Amino acid sequence: MAFQPGSTHQVTLGKNPERSRDHNRRVVLDVVRRHGSLGRMHIARLTHLTAQAIANIVDELVGENLLMETGRLRSGRGQPPIQFAVNPDGAMTMGIEMAADHMVSTVLDLSGQPRSKRIMPVRDTSPKQVIAHIRAELETVRAAFKSPLLGIGVVMPGPFEIEGMTSVGPTTLPGWANIDAANLLTEACGEPVTVENDANAAAVGERLFGAGHSISGFGMIYFGAGLGLGMVHDGAPFRGAFGNAGEIGHVVVAPGGRACPCGQHGCLERYASVHALREKLCDAGIADCDFTDLAGLHAERHPVLMEWLDEAATYLAPMIAMIENILDPETVILGGMLPDAIIDELIARMGQLPISVASRSRRVLPRVMRGQTGQYTAALGAAALPLFEVVTPKLETAATRPTE
Ligand SMILES: [Zn+2]
Structure with missing residues (x-):
């Protein structure tokens, strides 16, 4: 996360003393959390706050058990500074x-x-x-x-x-x-x-604990019950004005296609979602449409699952190019309630993605990658x-x- 102390956040928030105090506490906690452990002078340098302000905030946070002393750092001359770290049990x-x-x-x-x-x-x-x-x-x-x-x-x-x-x-x-x-x-x-x-x-889970931890701008296509897009921009989630940004499941990708409970026909979610897969398996009379052994169906390369993978890949690939054209993310992460092997195969079946602003030859990350936090993301x-x-x-x- 590229937080710069002394940047516009502090300036704009500095007008209201209560908000500013609260903000400075978060800045201190964040700096300490990201560095593991720090002394007061070091915190002051990193946050551009005065030594007195830092002394007060650190005392307060230690009093509340949110920070803890971790001993003194040997630094060569003089009294070594006391180090502070976030108290995990705080x-x-x-x-x-x-x-x-x-x-x-x-x-x-x-x-x-x-x-x-x-x-x-x-x-x-x-x-x-x-x-x-x-x-x-x-x-x-x-x-x-x-x-x-x-x-x-x-x-x-x-x-x-x-x-x-x-x-x-x-x-x-x-x-x-x-x-x-x-x-x-x-x-x-x-x-x-x-x-x-x-x-x-x-997307927040993946940012903190998974593939996104070193990536500050990415899109996350999430296979929940439906299909959604989470976005992380500058290290923070982008939610839209009403918390509904990224509702890609109800974008019509097959005009006149399968009826969707939302009232439209041919929504992406009617093809590329766990629900669509379950429907296909149940329609085919597969006993396991409760998903107790999806990984097993995949291992035996069950034709109904293969058919769903092809269909999902066909509709998902242009959506990925569209997301790239609109958001210009570093990468698009795929994750959710599907076994890793199935997500990997879905990515593989998308093959050569349609051209978009992400079609650069000198990419650091692949255009699409699998998330790392599995079912718990x-x-x-x-x-x-x-x-x-x-x-x-x-x-x-x-x-x-x-x-x-
Ligand atoms: Zn729909």
Whole structure:
């Protein structure tokens, strides 16, 4: 992440003393987190804040257990400076991914390390049941970890609050249309809850823990129940004005094609999605349309799976070129709820992608690559959302959904 201390962020935020104090705390936490451990003078140099301001902020953060002393650094002359590091046990965040048929739960410590990951099948995803599941999980996490909880990030398939594009399709959660999920869940859990769509959260997860960790601008095509695009720009998620940026699943790629629950025909999601694959397998009478052994079907090169791979690749390749032309990313990462081998084969079957602004001969990264965080990407990203609010100065606008 290319945060430059003393850049416009601080200047524009400096007018309001409360906001500026809060901002400076995040700058300090972020600098320490990224360097591992630092002394006060070093922090002051890196943040362009005064030694006195740093002394106050560091004392405060140590008092709150967010920073800890890690000893003195031998530097040759004089009294060696005390070093400070982020205290992993100072706080934790919880991430929940709600999908149409399962729930993934994760816990991150303050240093961003995953402390637990669990996946559970879920039959009923109505608001009442989702609240019950999350509250039960919250109790389990509270019993297992002693650190104070900073907040809960919840991901659900989008799009959010769109009229006409109904939320009753098989790839969204029934019963959640026109509900302010963040408010409802915050009230029900008694903890701050941030809600994000699955593709954006997956992009954040991949940025923190996977293929995107050294890439500051990428697109992430995410195979959840539907198909979404998450975008990371300058190290931060790009969400759009209403949290729905990247809704590529409902772009019509086959005019007059298969009917989609959104009301259109030929949406990308009707071809290139886990749901479309499941439909194909069920239609063909494959007993395993519940996906218990997708990797096995792939290993035996099952013809129905091969057919889906061809179809998905055909419709996905032009979409990738379009994403490149619009966003000019460093790369496009493919990830989500499919075994690695299937994603690798999908990439291979796209073969020579259509020409776009990304068709450079001296590329550092391939145009398309597989994500590295597997099934847990979106849940890890969800847990990272409240963490970012506390430790990352750049993302302060990224974690709150705009309300109208
Ligand atoms: Zn559609």
